[in-house]
Amino acid sequence: MSDEKLSYEQARTELASVVERLEQGGGTLEESLALWERGEELADVCHRWLDGARERIEAARAARSDG
Template sequence: MSDETLSYEQARTELASVVERLETGGSSLEESLALWERGEKLADICQGWLDGARDRIDTARRARTEGA
């Protein structure tokens, strides 16, 4: 599955797994850096979903206010 098709829930679950692996330690520096980079990408995906949801809520509120 490509990053573009990850749902919020999938990205969040994978991000939690990445964080857990980083906190546990035991990885090489290279592995840790790769995990960190993956975590950053997943965090961006999650933020994109949250921003989109915020925009939809704002649009719905404006439509309701303008229609009242």
């Protein structure tokens, strides 16, 4: 599944798994770097979802105060 199609919950769950694997250690440097990069990608997905939600809330508040 491409990152654009991930829901917030899916991205957050995978990110938590990545963090757990990094905290456990035991992998090679290359594996750790790949996990870190994946974590950064997933964090970006989560931020986009949260930014979109914030914009929708602000728009709803503005519409309510205008009406």
